[in-house]
Amino acid sequence: MFQNHSYSFHLWNLCSLQLIN
Structure with a gap:
């Protein structure tokens, strides 16, 4: 679960x- 959240955040x-660029 944590890995999936980290991946989505990345x-x-x-x-x-x-978007900034």
């Missing part, structure tokens, strides 16, 4: 970086 972070 993807969300990457999306945020792309």
